[in-house]
Amino acid sequence: MMENQFPIRQIIDVNGKIALPEYKEKMTAELAKKFYKQMIRIRTFDRKAISLQRQGRIGTYAPFEGQEAAQVGSAMALAEGDWMFPTYRDHGAAIVFGHSLSKVLLFWNGRNEGCIPPKGKNIFPPGIPIATQIPHAAGAAYAERKRGSTSAAIAYFGDGATSEGDFHEGVNFASVMRAPVVFFNQNNQFAISVPISKQMNSKTIAQKALAYDIPGIRIDGNDVFTAYFETLQALERARNGGGPTLIEAVTWRYGAHTTSDDPAKYRDQVENVKRREEDDPIIRVERWLKNEGLYDESWATTVKEEAITEVEEAVKEMEAFPKADPADIFDHVFAEPTWQIAKQKKEYFDLIGGEI
Amino acid sequence: MMENQFPIRQIIDVNGKIALPEYKEKMTAELAKKFYKQMIRIRTFDRKAISLQRQGRIGTYAPFEGQEAAQVGSAMALAEGDWMFPTYRDHGAAIVFGHSLSKVLLFWNGRNEGCIPPKGKNIFPPGIPIATQIPHAAGAAYAERKRGSTSAAIAYFGDGATSEGDFHEGVNFASVMRAPVVFFNQNNQFAISVPISKQMNSKTIAQKALAYDIPGIRIDGNDVFTAYFETLQALERARNGGGPTLIEAVTWRYGAHTTSDDPAKYRDQVENVKRREEDDPIIRVERWLKNEGLYDESWATTVKEEAITEVEEAVKEMEAFPKADPADIFDHVFAEPTWQIAKQKKEYFDLIGGEI
Amino acid sequence: MQTAVKVKTLTLVQAITDGLDTMLQEKEEVILLGEDIGKNGGVFRATDKLQDKYGEDRVIDTPLSEAGFVGAGIGMAVNGFLPIIEIQFLGFIYPAYEQIVTHASRLRMRTMGHFTVPMVIRAPYGAGVRAPEIHCDSTEAIFTHMPGIKVVCPSNPYDAKGLLIAAIEDPDPVLFLEPMRLYRSVRDEVPDGKYTVEIGKAKKRMEGEHVTLIAWGAMIPEVMEAAKAVKEKGINCEVIDLLTLFPIDKDMIAESVQKTGRTVVVHEAHATGGLGNDILAIINDTSFLYQKAPVERVTGFDAPVPYFGFEDHYLPTPERIKHAIEKVIKF
Amino acid sequence: MQTAVKVKTLTLVQAITDGLDTMLQEKEEVILLGEDIGKNGGVFRATDKLQDKYGEDRVIDTPLSEAGFVGAGIGMAVNGFLPIIEIQFLGFIYPAYEQIVTHASRLRMRTMGHFTVPMVIRAPYGAGVRAPEIHCDSTEAIFTHMPGIKVVCPSNPYDAKGLLIAAIEDPDPVLFLEPMRLYRSVRDEVPDGKYTVEIGKAKKRMEGEHVTLIAWGAMIPEVMEAAKAVKEKGINCEVIDLLTLFPIDKDMIAESVQKTGRTVVVHEAHATGGLGNDILAIINDTSFLYQKAPVERVTGFDAPVPYFGFEDHYLPTPERIKHAIEKVIKF
Numbered sequence A, B: 001m002m003e004n005q006f007p008i009r010q011i012i013d014v015n016g017k018i019a020l021p022e023y024k025e026k027m028t029a030e031l032a033k034k035f036y037k038q039m040i041r042i043r044t045f046d047r048k049a050i051s052l053q054r055q056g057r058i059g060t061y062a063p064f065e066g067q068e069a070a071q072v073g074s075a076m077a078l079a080e081g082d083w084m085f086p087t088y089r090d091h092g093a094a095i096v097f098g099h100s101l102s103k104v105l106l107f108w109n110g111r112n113e114g115c116i117p118p119k120g121k122n123i124f125p126p127g128i129p130i131a132t133q134i135p136h137a138a139g140a141a142y143a144e145r146k147r148g149s150t151s152a153a154i155a156y157f158g159d160g161a162t163s164e165g166d167f168h169e170g171v172n173f174a175s176v177m178r179a180p181v182v183f184f185n186q187n188n189q190f191a192i193s194v195p196i197s198k199q200m201n202s203k204t205i206a207q208k209a210l211a212y213d214i215p216g217i218r219i220d221g222n223d224v225f226t227a228y229f230e231t232l233q234a235l236e237r238a239r240n241g242g243g244p245t246l247i248e249a250v251t252w253r254y255g256a257h258t259t260s261d262d263p264a265k266y267r268d269q270v271e272n273v274k275r276r277e278e279d280d281p282i283i284r285v286e287r288w289l290k291n292e293g294l295y296d297e298s299w300a301t302t303v304k305e306e307a308i309t310e311v312e313e314a315v316k317e318m319e320a321f322p323k324a325d326p327a328d329i330f331d332h333v334f335a336e337p338t339w340q341i342a343k344q345k346k347e348y349f350d351l352i353g354g355e356i
Numbered sequence C, D: 001m002q003t004a005v006k007v008k009t010l011t012l013v014q015a016i017t018d019g020l021d022t023m024l025q026e027k028e029e030v031i032l033l034g035e036d037i038g039k040n041g042g043v044f045r046a047t048d049k050l051q052d053k054y055g056e057d058r059v060i061d062t063p064l065s066e067a068g069f070v071g072a073g074i075g076m077a078v079n080g081f082l083p084i085i086e087i088q089f090l091g092f093i094y095p096a097y098e099q100i101v102t103h104a105s106r107l108r109m110r111t112m113g114h115f116t117v118p119m120v121i122r123a124p125y126g127a128g129v130r131a132p133e134i135h136c137d138s139t140e141a142i143f144t145h146m147p148g149i150k151v152v153c154p155s156n157p158y159d160a161k162g163l164l165i166a167a168i169e170d171p172d173p174v175l176f177l178e179p180m181r182l183y184r185s186v187r188d189e190v191p192d193g194k195y196t197v198e199i200g201k202a203k204k205r206m207e208g209e210h211v212t213l214i215a216w217g218a219m220i221p222e223v224m225e226a227a228k229a230v231k232e233k234g235i236n237c238e239v240i241d242l243l244t245l246f247p248i249d250k251d252m253i254a255e256s257v258q259k260t261g262r263t264v265v266v267h268e269a270h271a272t273g274g275l276g277n278d279i280l281a282i283i284n285d286t287s288f289l290y291q292k293a294p295v296e297r298v299t300g301f302d303a304p305v306p307y308f309g310f311e312d313h314y315l316p317t318p319e320r321i322k323h324a325i326e327k328v329i330k331f
């Protein structure tokens, strides 16, 4: 019933054929190629990160393969000056919005430096406690509105996150304050091992928007065009004082929850393989490009090679990064260290002989 | 729009005329008179409590005058063995369900004894931290279902409470687990001073049920018949494995939030007087009784006198209650006192010379 | 002896209002959030008339959701505002605990100073006003234990305003505890306009050489009463009003204890894990050889703050404090 | 030397599984709640195969909502069940903090024993496994400070199972902390079936007369290493493994400190407000005149637990512990 009220919007279908012709004109070659490029870029990054983790060169890592369309489409819709509040699985989106690859790797290597976005990029550190970033996004967005700017915020979160009180409180706050924020849900249908059917009684996440009387939109999260245009429209509404929107991007992660997880314990691996074969978001845009005669083998090869080079560079940078300085444990707790911290730092440095 | 999807259900109108004739048969004289009696009983209690507070004979008190129909109707729908999770404003409901009047007064006089329900009555202590009782009700209800009983639970909460994470988490949990529980919201349109328009962007509370795909029902909270029959039906569904229901009873409190509150600061006092004049829930049922020829001045007088007598008795009992024994601070923290508590108790009793 | 600064005679809660007013005036970025703080002016009237004066978008009546509006406040703080959040009673801060301890207090470190949270959380605390349960908690220790947030608590109107302004100007999150028992019990001369009382510094309320008494907030009058009572018996107490609960002014404590050798700490909170034990640790670390007696702590018991019918038994009294003073003297 | 009880060789996490299994078998009222505990068997496999064995209505994969399922657990406990709740990592308990400290730990007192909450909350804690931030917190002190809940923490498989069963049988709420760093690092002989390790009693891991070392959980191996190292220099340490963090076994501490006069407490948690200060208070109260040196605390710093690139610097090491031992010896 609610599924009918919130049909899955789709601009191109799995075969890369147009499903909503009214968008045709806006779907320029340039845009489509940019999508493709970004998706290749972040997938290359993702796969490399997994292999780095296996080699012990970074710590536990949360892969997003399968969710590239949702992340690229939504992040490309953002404008300079907007705010992004990602989770641990949204570094694809963060990279697209301008985060540095080597910094993202540093984050996964247990370094706080990885939380610092490039200058001028309003990218929050990945949210670890589930759903807590949702109220932050509401507040940051309200701040933009209050100062009269047209910047907006986007908060990423998973299907599981909708069960947390912070999701509810954050969306409610934003709806009351008409904060310019897009709540971008990636419904990959699992919260670690818990399927959505045990997470909620509702069949969709989009319908939860009804509780707050804000627009709720359900999209094919593997269609980068839909992710892009729907986010763009929601941001537009936000910038014009129309308040928040909840977007549910229905998608799937092909890999494990994190590199410490074994999805075979809880997920049908055959179905997983089938999904990948049938509905890879990158293949879909590739098909579109091919159908439109925009795909060119040598261009695609260049895109892939460039991505590899960029990622390799980032790995080098990450590995060349100076090793962790224990002073950093003490120096950023407060603007000025309290006596406790000063004393502890001194004692510790005395003990290790000032050496690191 | 949502207001249309969730129309306010009403069985009798403000003039005490039937609005939904299909209920006529079930609206027996006995039932109507019981409603009236209970409403008089709890209003008498409520007014007395306010005057006790003014005289310094009890502490801060939260009055419910205006909400009698919602409380009486819902509480009368419960069966022996059901569980009630009231807030600080639902002692009307608690009394109807069998709580002791003197115990309720003791609660308002700062005595834990006031939290102990009569034997066999599953009445939880009034919830003070807003919305926290909602997950409790879900859990207690699940426990009934798990052990195969047909008992159910009811959780009371206000409009403001719907903003808390615990509301969301509790209802979500119950919806997933199909816990037999009725979430009974009294929307008195204010959370202390905050009007519902600043509490939420939605026009109704009932629509929040859509987020969990459970039935959401909006009723005239000043119509005791609707409160009764809708709660009864929701409980019936719960007992039969149909899961939770969210009921929004639209009502109004005539008095202050608590005896420490001054509603003139935030509420139109003229409107308040008008509301009372036009739509007192007790007057409404009185009109119904009169319209049906069931009202009899001397019966009504007896009802009122009996209520006064009962309340006066309760006040006496409360005031005759032994004074607070400081041993009770120490003796109920754990089943067996830890050494800290034993030591502190001994030291304290040594200091006060064993005297209280 | 004349001074150019105008003074007003204010209660503690009025001094807080005055401090908020001063800073709303001074800094456009100051923004107030909380339940019932707008039209109603707060359940204790701490924000009385401020919404009229500064508008609904600076003095915001939030939905009833502590995690939500503390979280939103963090987002505002990171984005250039200076949110001052009222938690209606300290006992209702628990739903926001996650937001405070995983974000407000960690964002600076997480981002090595890139994102900071210059936010103030105000909360009335403590028992003794015959309020319902949970309204009476005194749980500063669950914040002082978690690094990244400062905790302060005034005991009089002058300090209340000055500490509040210092908290607002502090670049880090500050939990500002308000002793509701003292909201209207004392009046003080409070200077007009802006002034600060330094965070991290305690004040001596009485000088003495026999026993050091350490307390803060609503316990100060109780401690002063006990100190005056024992003075008659020839025991001279030094009374330290902490003002800042994190970071505690260890130097003043050490100096005093090295003089007296005897200490009594008084707080409403439970003994186990209470700040009394932190103060004992400061003494252990700085003044071990000066100690003439074990440090006594007079505290709330290791039981939940009871219903108000029992609260007179629960709260430290001058009687209990005197007993502890005698104990350290006799040791 | 023969015994009729069968034993198995288990890791700490397997001992926990075995304890849960034993109690699910023994008491129909035992019910498990938590994220990913069903099909997945828990992210650490602590509930491995238990859902297969006992069904989806006894081993429940809950929605991702700590306040919600702890609150629901309270409702179940009050209504006759014995919920055992897994919090995936201690750092994710904060959203449930309100439910725990305003209800689980207060219901007995609130109702003078009419409603009780015989519930166990299990949570892996601590740093040292290269986990992301918040996954590494060690915040027992925010629970030990709040009356009405017991807190326990084993350091080996035998105690893990016995303490867990004791916690399940305890009529009051118990927070059961699991040192995730030790989940698979040690194997022990663990008896089959039911046995308990008493809540409130510490154990001596080493006897000695020069210094008392007090620790628990994941710090025990570090402390043992330090104790062994200083033994070579002729310093004999007495190592006390607390096991129960509230209520702490004060008698064993007093007895040991009265013998050694010197104490080092070791914990991962921050210094300020850490249990080191509570232990110091016990020593102050019971053994003041026996103290030959100030009590040293070797703890996590007063900084948020850092990202894992820094955690080796953050955690107490045998090196830091040895330094403290030498300090109390030299004093």
Ligand SMILES: Cc1ncc(C[n+]2csc(CCOP(=O)(O)OP(=O)(O)O)c2C)c(N)n1
Binding pocket: A089, A128, A129, A130, A157, A158, A159, A160, A161, A162, A188, A190, A191, A192, A257, D035, D064, D066, D088, D092, D095
């Ligand atoms: C408050 C909190 N509880 C538990 C966890 C542990 N945890 C990490 S990810 C996760 C599942 C999240 O699922 P979802 O929101 O669907 O996002 P996804 O991982 O699928 O992207 C859980 C339970 C956490 N990080 N924070």
Ligand SMILES: Cc1ncc(C[n+]2csc(CCOP(=O)(O)OP(=O)(O)O)c2C)c(N)n1
Binding pocket: B089, B128, B129, B130, B157, B158, B159, B160, B161, B162, B188, B190, B191, B192, B257, C035, C064, C066, C088, C092, C095
């Ligand atoms: C967690 C929490 N925050 C704040 C409060 C203070 N408080 C008590 S009642 C109330 C308003 C509740 O409004 P509503 O839910 O509409 O119920 P009503 O009082 O109108 O019956 C508030 C904010 C509280 N008790 N608990």
Ligand SMILES: [Mg+2]
Binding pocket: A158, A159, A160, A186, A187, A188, A189, A190, A191, A192
């Ligand atoms: Mg998911």
Ligand SMILES: [Mg+2]
Binding pocket: B158, B159, B160, B186, B187, B188, B189, B190, B191, B192
């Ligand atoms: Mg209300």
